[in-house]
Amino acid sequence: MPEIRLTMTAEARTVLSDLLRLIAPAAARVAVRRARIPADDEDVTGYWTGALEAHASEEARLLASAFATAKGDPAVILLRNEAQALGFLRAISSVRLALRELVFNDIPDSRLEASEDLDDESLPAEKRHALACYACFGLLQQSLVAQLSPESMD
C-alpha cells in the first residue's frame, strides 16, 4: 500500500488536536457502553468488554500520536501502512460517535446530515465548534476511504 497523506491547515490541526484531548478518553468509554455485549456467559462478557476497552484505548493513542506528529502548514498526517490507515479510520469513527452522543445528542440525525445547518447561529458556540470538528473529522475519514479503498465509495 502506498503511503497515505491527510492534509489540513495548521489551524485545523490545532483545533482538532485540542478537541481530541477532551473527547478521546470519553470516546473509549462510549465505544464500550454502546456495544451490545452478550450477557448470558460471564467469560464471554468479560473477554468482550476487555477487548473493546483495549481496542478503544489503542485507537485513542493512535489518533493522538498522528495529530501530534503532524507538523507544518499545511499539516500532514502520514499513514505508512494499511493497519495504521484502518486504525485511523476506526479512531475517527469513535470520536464522531462520542461527539454525537455526548455533545449534540439533542440534534436530529436529519439535521446533522445537512451541512448547511451545522453553522446555525442559534446554537451555543461550544456546540457549533463541536459540530464543525465533527464535520472536519468526517471529511478526513472520507478522504482516507477514497485513498485507501476507492472501490468502497459510491
Next chain:
Amino acid sequence: MARPKIKPEVRTETSAKAERRWNVIVRNDPVNFMGYVVVAFVSVLRVSHESAKRLMRLIHEEGRATVWTGDRERAEMLALELQQWHLDARLEQDA
C-alpha cells in the same frame, strides 16, 4: 436386532442444540459513512466490495440486515470485530 431408541434420540437432541445458528445483525446508524461501512465489511467479513455494498445498502434502506449466519463462536467473533469498527452489531439466535 433393533437398537434401543433412547440413546440416538438423546444424541439427536444434543446435536440439534449444539447446531443452533446465530445471526450477526448490523443496524443502521447516522454517524458512519457508507464508504466506511463498506471498508469495515470487506475487512471483517472478507466479502467482495460488491457484496459489502449490497449489505450496506440493505442496512441503509431497511434499517438493519443479517450480515452473517452460522455457529455461535464465529458469530461472536465477527460481532465483536464489527463493534470494534464502531458499527451497531449484535448477535441474535436464528428463529
